[in-house]
Amino acid sequence: MASNRSRSTGESIIWRRRNIYRRRYSYYDNIFREIRHYQRTTNSLVPKAAIVRVIKSILPQHIRIQRSAVEALQESVEVYIVQFLSDSDLCTFNAKRRTLMTKDMLLTRRIRGRADIINK
Structure with missing residues (x-):
């Protein structure tokens, strides 16, 4: 027991x-x-298929693009997005908020000025 x-x-x-x-x-x-x-x-954050679709929609139909060029474009897009979102996040913290809003992104574009690639 x-x-x-x-x-x-x-x-x-x-x-x-x-x-x-x-x-x-x-x-x-x-x-x-x-x-x-x-x-x-080290793997990419944005899917490769999405990048290829955007590239094909921008380029004319008869132009081909190498795989290494797609990878380079994908890397540069990811770097730009991460930097832009981190700058927008700083604007959010400056406004004493925790939520990223559209106005933070617009302010980031304004602060970066005409030299930024997205504002051309």
């Missing part, structure tokens, strides 16, 4: 410990974990 009781209580203690000591992550912990994950990876 004693061995059965200890066995059943031992199992329940282990089960309780697993549930009691389970760490709950806050919303911001998950965000920062995702940021660190994307900073460590």
Whole structure:
């Protein structure tokens, strides 16, 4: 009898410990974990098919483009998007908000001026 009781209580203690000591992550912990994950990876953030579609819609039909040129364009697009969003995020923090809004992006374009490639 004693061995059965200890066995059943031992199992329940282990089960309780697993549930009691389970760490709950806050919303911001998950965000920062995702940021660190994307900073460590080297693969592209924008899908290649989407970039190819945009390039084909801009270029005339008879022009072909090499794979290495597509990869270079994709890399430059990603760098530009990341820099633009980080600058827009600074405008958001300056406005004492946590949500990125359209007006932050417009302000970023205005601050960058005519020299920015998107404003030409």
